[in-house]
Amino acid sequence: MDADLLRHILKTTRFSDSLVQLHFHGESLLHPQLGEMISLCKDAGLNVGLSTNASLLDERRSRILIESKLDTLVLAFDGVSKEIFEKYRKNSKYERVKENILRFLDIKESMGAVTPFTDLHVIKIAEAAPLIDSFVGFWKDTPVDQITVKSFSTRAGQVDETQALKKDWYFGRRSERHPCRWFWSSVIILWDGRIVPCCHDMQGKIIIGNIKDNTLEEIWNNAKMQALRKAEIEGRHASICENCSEWYGTPPGLFGFVSSAVIERFKRMVGSEHSNHPQIFDVRYRRNGLPTNTANVPFSAD
Numbered sequence: 142m143d144a145d146l147l148r149h150i151l152k153t154t155r156f157s158d159s160l161v162q163l164h165f166h167g168e169s170l171l172h173p174q175l176g177e178m179i180s181l182c183k184d185a186g187l188n189v190g191l192s193t194n195a196s197l198l199d200e201r202r203s204r205i206l207i208e209s210k211l212d213t214l215v216l217a218f219d220g221v222s223k224e225i226f227e228k229y230r231k232n233s234k235y236e237r238v239k240e241n242i243l244r245f246l247d248i249k250e251s252m253g254a255v256t257p258f259t260d261l262h263v264i265k266i267a268e269a270a271p272l273i274d275s276f277v278g279f280w281k282d283t284p285v286d287q288i289t290v291k292s293f294s295t296r297a298g299q300v301d302e303t304q305a306l307k308k309d310w311y312f313g314r315r316s317e318r319h320p321c322r323w324f325w326s327s328v329i330i331l332w333d334g335r336i337v338p339c340c341h342d343m344q345g346k347i348i349i350g351n352i353k354d355n356t357l358e359e360i361w362n363n364a365k366m367q368a369l370r371k372a373e374i375e376g377r378h379a380s381i382c383e384n385c386s387e388w389y390g391t392p393p394g395l396f397g398f399v400s401s402a403v404i405e406r407f408k409r410m411v412g413s414e415h416s417n418h419p420q421i422f423d424v425r426y427r428r429n430g431l432p433t434n435t436a437n438v439p440f441s442a443d
């Protein structure tokens with residue numbers, strides 16, 4: 142996305158939530174106007190988050206992220222070991238990425254900066270699970286602000302390679318299907334202004350509008366979006382949702398919501414593994430003294 146399109150979005154959008162995330166499934170650190178894009182959002186009063194795999198997090202980009210006053214930086218590292226990291230992060234070098242993250246944390250400390258809040262992510266796949274405690278043990282002795290163990294996602298079953306990694310897959314242990322809340326909670330604006338309703342729609346299969354043609358408010362309420370919501374409630378799922386086991390929601394209506402919450406609480410009390418409210422993010426460490434309402438980025442780009 143270029144800066145002019147972002148300016149247009151900021152000018153025409155009435156934000157009901159101040160959190161915006163400047164990433165999708167690409168790598169935002171490749172953007173030549175990275176600092177300008179963050180500053181534009183900050184000047185509009187927004188709370189800005191960004192997720193990176195840190196492979197390009199050199200000294201120059203580290204300073205850009207800090208100086209532009211980014212609020213939250215997710216470091217999607219997954220480096221529980223060199224072997225596992227390089228097996229899944231093709232063409233990335235474990236030592237280099239680890240060094241990038243440590244250098245970023247050093248620079249932030251030396252600048253006396255409070256932001257960005259740094260949230261180090263590791264995805265829990267079966268192979269990595271036994272090493273996660275030692276990963277957390279190492280990183281909690283660094284200036285990182287938070288360490289989060291993230292559930293594995295198949296991205297709505299669209300990526301063949303992910304199917305082989307489903308072991309210990311949190312979402313897979315559910316049998317019921319309720320309307321997915323993503324249709325009511327957020328949208329993604331792609332680089333060229335097209336809008337998709339879900340973060341799993343990596344290839345723009347369901348386009349609900351284009352921010353160049355209509356405001357976000359108009360698109361959020363347009364006939365296509367309303368039809369998608371109605372179909373989702375009635376169990377006629379959109380193409381991208383058909384094979385998705387990563388839906389996230391409760392039965393419709395207040396009674397459905399409350400009864401579902403009570404049942405889930407009971408299941409957790411008795412230690413049941415069958416949950417309809419999967420804990421996607423398990424915060425394993427937070428630096429002492431940091432407020433619990435610190436800006437957070439609800440999903441990372443992996």
Ligand code: SF4
Pocket residue numbers: 297321322323324338339340341381382385386387388389
């Ligand atoms: S069902 Fe899956 S693909 Fe569809 S909106 Fe929900 S999370 Fe996205």
